[in-house]
Every structure is written in structure tokens, then in C-alpha cells.
Amino acid sequence: MLALDTRTIESCTVLIVDDDNVSRTVISTILSDLCQCVTVSNAPDALSYCKQQKPDLLVVDVNMPEMNGLNLCKAIKHDDDLDDIPLIFITGNVSKESQLQCWESGGNDFVSKPVIAQTLIHRVRNQLLSKLRMDALTTLTFHDSLTGLLNRNYLKQEYPRLSRQLMRDQQPLGVILFDIDYFKQYNDHYGHLYGDQCLERVAKILQQHGRRSRDAMIRYGGEEFLAILPDADMTATRKIAQNIVKAVYDTNIPHVQTVHSRVTLSAGAISTKAFDQDSLEDILDLADINLYEAKLNGKNQVVCK
Numbered sequence: 001m002l003a004l005d006t007r008t009i010e011s012c013t014v015l016i017v018d019d020d021n022v023s024r025t026v027i028s029t030i031l032s033d034l035c036q037c038v039t040v041s042n043a044p045d046a047l048s049y050c051k052q053q054k055p056d057l058l059v060v061d062v063n064m065p066e067m068n069g070l071n072l073c074k075a076i077k078h079d080d081d082l083d084d085i086p087l088i089f090i091t092g093n094v095s096k097e098s099q100l101q102c103w104e105s106g107g108n109d110f111v112s113k114p115v116i117a118q119t120l121i122h123r124v125r126n127q128l129l130s131k132l133r134m135d136a137l138t139t140l141t142f143h144d145s146l147t148g149l150l151n152r153n154y155l156k157q158e159y160p161r162l163s164r165q166l167m168r169d170q171q172p173l174g175v176i177l178f179d180i181d182y183f184k185q186y187n188d189h190y191g192h193l194y195g196d197q198c199l200e201r202v203a204k205i206l207q208q209h210g211r212r213s214r215d216a217m218i219r220y221g222g223e224e225f226l227a228i229l230p231d232a233d234m235t236a237t238r239k240i241a242q243n244i245v246k247a248v249y250d251t252n253i254p255h256v257q258t259v260h261s262r263v264t265l266s267a268g269a270i271s272t273k274a275f276d277q278d279s280l281e282d283i284l285d286l287a288d289i290n291l292y293e294a295k296l297n298g299k300n301q302v303v304c305k
């Protein structure tokens with residue numbers, strides 16, 4: 001089942017970015033009872049930290065040499081992977097122009113200097129609360145509630161960005177469409193409760209075979225699953241498909257109404273460089289043709305070409 005993110009504010013990481021040593025210490029001391037604090041002294045370090053660790057919130061000094069807080073904020077808000085991190089400015093200048101600049105650069109809030117501890121704590125708490133709620137909503141929107149795998153919404157949202165990236169890097173995209181063999185008979189024989197359990201077990205096996213964080217395992221339909229494998233050529237895609245089909249076979253989930261007396265998968269797989277951001281349907285059609293052939297050939301197998 002889908003485990004909703006039950007993170008607490010205390011577990012959240014706040015990245016404090018300030019060129020002034022004393023200021024960094026003051027801010028992190030104020031926030032240290034509320035959440036986890038990490039400090040850096042300049043914007044480039046903040047950017048590289050965000051790319052590696054993804055904090056839950058940034059607290060950023062506006063005035064810093066070289067790259068100031070406003071430009072750091074713009075860089076964060078223009079990065080597809082980082083733009084959901086909220087950002088609070090710390091500013092010594094509360095003129096109308098300065099406030100406008102904070103909002104226009106994409107900041108979520110600001111606190112004026114000298115910092116009043118309780119104000120900073122409340123503003124940070126509010127931003128973290130809405131971040132946690134937004135994260136939970138995202139989890140609900142992009143995951144299948146039974147298996148916890150990603151769902152079609154995720155695919156729709158993610159594919160244009162993924163395909164752009166792969167085209168830019170001239171990398172292939174591997175796609176595998178799986179279907180549980182004789183699943184209707186399974187439900188008819190064992191009942192829907194066991195049918196759901198079967199789907200959960202198969203989903204878990206798929207999840208275990210994802211290579212890295214970029215591989216997406218998706219519940220595509222009732223008993224259909226989809227693996228989206230960036231950078232996977234035909235050989236790698238076929239191998240992953242075969243491993244999963246074998247792993248489901250070896251798990252030996254009883255299904256008395258089949259030749260193998262167990263639950264099996266069929267898979268249609270392809271890898272291609274011939275795609276663009278509108279070609280998802282075409283790729284899925286090709287995978288589906290291969291899946292159909294795997295079914296015709298006797299099921300419990302992979303067709304990849």
C-alpha cells in the first residue's frame with residue numbers, strides 16, 4: 001500500500017545561506033530547536049548543495065558578494081528539479097523596491113534584519129508545513145494507491161521533460177510493458193482481495209529491479225505495469241525485462257489455473273533513440289505489439305526488438 005509521507009518538521013533540513021559568519025550562527029541557533037540546519041557562506045555552494053541533497057527550505061541573505069540572494073533564488077526557481085523548494089529571504093533593506101525584488105525573484109517570504117527570533121521561527125515553520133503538505137499531495141497525485149508504484153499522471157507529467165533530456169544527451173529510452181498472465185482467471189478463482197495482494201507482490205518485484213532513482217516503475221492499468229528506463233539500450237532493456245519476468249516466476253505465487261501453476265508475466269520491450277516529446281503513444285504502441293507477440297508465443301517471456 002502507498003505509505004504517505006509522515007515526515008515531521010523536526011526532520012526537515014533548512015539550508016542557511018549567508019556570507020556573514022555571525023549571521024549564519026545566529027540564524028542556525030534560532031532554528032536549531034525547530035529543524036535540521038545546514039549552513040553555507042555563498043550562493044554557488046548553496047546551489048551545489050541543493051543539487052545533491054535537496055533541502056526542504058532555504059533561508060537566504062539578500063546581500064552577498066558575487067552572486068547575491070536574489071540571483072540564487074532565480075537560479076533555484078528556474079531549475080526543474082529544485083523549483084519546489086521554498087525560499088525565505090533575510091534582508092536589511094525593507095524599502096518598497098527591495099521587497100518587490102524579493103517577490104519578483106520568486107521568494108516565498110522575507111524576514112527583515114535585525115532578525116526577531118520568534119518571527120523567523122514562525123515563518124520557517126509555516127513554509128515547512130506547506131512544503132510537507134505539498135509533498136504529501138504530490139505523493140497522492142503521482143502514485144498508485146494500491147501498489148505504491150508511480151501512476152499514469154506521473155508519466156504524463158514527467159515524459160516531456162525526460163524525453164527532452166535524453167534527446168539533448170543523445171541517449172536511448174528503454175520501455176517495458178508487463179502484463180500478468182491469466183489475471184482474470186486469478187481473480188475469478190482466488191477472489192479480488194487475493195488479486196490485489198498479487199498485484200502488490202508483483203509491484204514490489206518491479207520496484208526492486210529499478211536500477212537507479214531515474215528508472216520509473218508505473219502501474220499502467222489493472223494488471224499492466226510499465227518500466228521507463230532512461231539511457232537503457234536494447235541489451236540493457238531486454239536484460240531488465242528478463243530479470244523481472246524470471247523473478248516473478250521464481251517467487252512462485254500459486255495460480256492453479258495455468259501451465260506453470262504459478263503467476264507469470266509477459267513483457268513487450270523496446271529501446272529507441274527515435275522519439276521526441278510527443279511520441280510517448282507511438283513508443284507504447286510498439287511495446288504493446290511486442291507484448292502481444294509474447295502472449296501469442298506462450299506467455300511467461302519477453303519479446304524485445
Ligand SMILES: [Mg+2]
Nearest residue numbers: 019061063064
Ligand atoms: Mg550579507
